[in-house]
Amino acid sequence: MPTVAPIDLDDHCLATAFLGEVPAFALASGQVVRLDHGTQRHELHDGLLAATTTWDNQSLITGGEDGKVMRLGADGTQTVLREPARKWVSAVAAGPQGAVAFTEGRVATVMLADGTQQRSFEEARTIEGLAFAPKGMRLAMARYNGVSLAFVNGNAPAVDFEWKGAHNQVMFHPDGRFLVTAMQENALHGWKLDGKPGSEQRHMRMTGYPAKVKSLSWSNRGKWLxxxxxxxxxxxxxxxxxxxxxxxxxxxxxxxxxxxxxxxxHPVEDLVAIGFGDGMVLAVRIADSKEALLRRPGKGPITAMTWNKPGRLLAFGSQAGDCGVVDIAG
Incomplete structure (x- = not known):
């Protein structure tokens, strides 16, 4: 039977992560809590808006209402990547070779690992979501009426993928063949990226949701979304x-x-952890829909979940701050 180690953090949990093997919980207040030989608390922001894990799973990148961009390492080391500024940092993304991107209003900025080279991209409307391509230094920027796909190095103009409506999240397929957005309306939209240059864009409409899609996750080889x-x-x-x-x-x-x-x-098996509005968490196998209860209902809706790399531990957080780690092996 799965076992749950609960932790009550009394604040909206926006993101969870495993930094190495250390569970971390990013809270709306701007505090990040690490469970590393006790509860370690890090005051990173005056109001947290976005968080993402680096590709090597060793750091958490965060952005906030104070305009700061921060890096929190697996050992608790805090690094200021961008000093406080007037505009909110509403989205962050981690990329290859330690690159980091963040948005403030209509501008997205890319910082390389050494912090020396910066490249900024400006759109006509607010940039709502960011994602780096799995191969090559390309950045996708979700905005009103579509996505702009820009090469970070060189001066080639961004490629526009248009679809009417507000796009507020963006992600690449793990092998780079597709680009998918979550929209303000109750829908996902996608584009095929492996067409010949100059050929007509191929669209994928994924509609019929009764509510807005706020959470997306690829299966381990990108077979399922x-x-x-x-x-x-x-x-x-x-x-x-x-x-x-x-x-x-x-x-x-x-x-x-x-x-x-x-x-x-799950990072290895074709199964998905599903969090519900009442705080329950199920694990469901994709092939045959077999279910296992991981957590009984709690105080608030599940807002964040992350597996560790081997897929034995699941960190979860809720809107009410009742968080924890599930060990599926018991």
Whole structure:
């Protein structure tokens, strides 16, 4: 049976992470809590807005209402990447070779690992989401009416992927073949990226959600894309060359009385952790929909979940601050 080690942090948990093997919980107040031989608290921001883990899983990158961009290492080392500024940092992304990107309003800035080279990109409307491509130094910027895809090095103009509406999250398929956004309306949108240069863009519309999609997660090889925004986890097939076009999604962990608020695919197995509006967490196998209860309902909706690299531990956090770590091996 899975065992749960709870921790009550009394604040909205925006993000969870494993920094090395150390669980970390990023809170809306600007504090990040590490469970490393006791509870270690780090006051990083005056109001936290965004957090992401670096590609090597050794650091957490955060942005906040104070305009700062911070790095918190697995050993608790705090580094200021960008000093306080007037504009909020509303999105952050970690990239290859230690690169970091952050947004403030209509401008996205890329910092390389040594902090010396910066490149800024300006859009006509506010940039809501950021993602680095899995290969090559390319940055996707989600905005109103689509996504801009820019090369960080060189002066080539950004490539625009247009679709009407507000796009507030963006992510690449793990092998770089697709680009997917979550929209302000209750939908996802995607584009194929492996078409010939100059050919017509191929779109993927993923609609029918009763609520806005706030959580997305790729399965370990990108075969599936799990999403929140419905009474079950909506899991789209991406194994074919055309992704989910013309295919129906799977619906996993359906419950009649509450919505799925967070999803996190296992790093090794084809299964997904599903967090609900009442605080319950289920693990569901994608192939046959077999369910295992990981956590009973709690105080508030699950807002963040992360597996550790081997996939034995799951860190979770809720809107009410009741957080914890599940050991699925008991």
């Amino acid at each position: 799990a999403s929140s925004g419905a009474p079950s986890a909506i899991v789209w097939p991406f194994s074919g060359k055309d992704g989910p076009m013309g295919k129906a999604p799977k619906e996993l962990g359906q419950r009649a009385d509450t919505m799925v608020t967070c999803v996190a695919c």
